[in-house]
Amino acid sequence: MLGGLFFLLGLMSGSFLNVVIYRLIKRDSLLFPGSHCMYCQSKLRFFEIIPVLSYVFLKGQCRYCGHKLPLVYPIVELMSGIAFWLLYMQRGMTWDLLPGYIFTAFLITVAFMDGLWGIIPDRLNYPTLVIGLLLSLWMHNIFSALIGMIALGGLFLLIFIFSQGGLGGGDVKLALVIGVFCGWPGALGAFFIASVLAAVYAVVLLVSKKAGLKSAIKFGPFLALGSWAAWVYADIISLGFII
Ligand SMILES: [Zn+2]
Structure with missing residues (x-):
């Protein structure tokens, strides 16, 4: 019901x-x-x-x-309907739903804006980053959020510098937001799942000859999906990292 x-x-x-x-x-x-x-x-x-x-x-x-x-x-x-339902089924009627729904709404918006136009606007990234930090203060996981933010943001900054245009500045700011919400080691899980999904997609494109080795794919939608999975199934994923 x-x-x-x-x-x-x-x-x-x-x-x-x-x-x-x-x-x-x-x-x-x-x-x-x-x-x-x-x-x-x-x-x-x-x-x-x-x-x-x-x-x-x-x-x-x-x-x-x-x-x-x-x-x-x-x-x-439909996607947000299903995502909201899955989140409730996983976490139940708890305060977790509040950051969960904010993060879900943010990720869906980012995935489609990046997918459609290749843009992840600051007007989404910055307010969500602040909301994420405030929520993690309230939910007593601010240290996990800060470590996640520095780790994932730092990793993306390095990729941004060394890939010379392979990754946009919007992706780096997106990584900060994801780091805050997923925390540590969730942020690492998010990056791992996103990379696997993007790699599978790239192979499918290559095999079906829809893209060559030099084509770039937008990472935002994969990162959004990976982060969502990492957030909702945090228990299972952090268990995986301990083992
Ligand atoms: Zn009309």
Whole structure:
């Protein structure tokens, strides 16, 4: 029952994340104007902004101008619904859900902004970094958060310097945020999972000849997925590092 409520909360949060993903890139305000079609600017009524369902009923088109709506909309909504539900199933009704949901929302937004446009905005990284530090103070794991931040941020800074453009400055700041939320050794787990996923993806691209040896792949989406897994399944992963 509660799981279903958290799934709904995730769906609705996903709607807002879509707004963030598509407005932040244009430096638009997140709150004004209200829900509108980004192609014809028509104001949307309540039944046109129901997560996932509206997209299905409108057959992926704007009711006013007929422009195709991004498939990203329902994907983001479903992903955050499932992620919120999984988080609740893993951690139960605890205070852990608060940093968990903030981190989840941040990671989904970052993954799609980096995937779509190759940009991880400071306007996301900096506030989330501060929120993460405050939450870790409150939850008594500030030392783990600081070690995670310095370790992962430092590692990315080194890669940034030596890869000469293989990694963006946004990735380094993203690494700081992930370090704070995942702590130590979670941050290491996040990096490890992300690297394995990215390597598998690269091999698939190479084998299917969709990319050559010199093509660059965006690391943000993999890092987001790896960090999320490392955060939610922290117990299992830290156990793995001890063994
Ligand atoms: Zn429209």
